[in-house]
Amino acid sequence: MGKVKKIPIRTCIGCGTKRPKKELLRVVRSPDLVIAVDRTGKRSGRGAYICPNFECLERANHKNRLAGALETELTPENLAEVKEQLAGIINAPPPPGRIHR
Numbered sequence: 001m002g003k004v005k006k007i008p009i010r011t012c013i014g015c016g017t018k019r020p021k022k023e024l025l026r027v028v029r030s031p032d033l034v035i036a037v038d039r040t041g042k043r044s045g046r047g048a049y050i051c052p053n054f055e056c057l058e059r060a061n062h063k064n065r066l067a068g069a070l071e072t073e074l075t076p077e078n079l080a081e082v083k084e085q086l087a088g089i090i091n092a093p094p095p096p097g098r099i100h101r
């Protein structure tokens with residue numbers, strides 16, 4: 001009833017920009033250590049937010065920031081998987097080359 005809805009704001013761990021949660025992608029590390037892009041934002045586990053683009057994913061991975069935020073280690077396979085899921089979500093092919101560790 002006339003209540004102002006608070007928009008949840010999250011910070012992209014890639015570029016550090018604060019954006020409404022809906023505009024960011026949540027990467028989640030589930031309790032059974034599966035790393036995935038969480039499109040619903042409701043999966044349980046340790047999550048980190050990035051802007052939906054490859055640049056921010058790359059930046060997030062720089063110096064293992066993403067791994068740190070998820071409190072786990074990321075294998076190149078984990079990263080490839082996230083990259084692929086991101087590609088599917090934003091409907092763009094992954095950039096050539098691979099993510100640097």
Ligand SMILES: [Zn+2]
Pocket residue numbers: 012013014015016017050051056
């Ligand atoms: Zn970003």
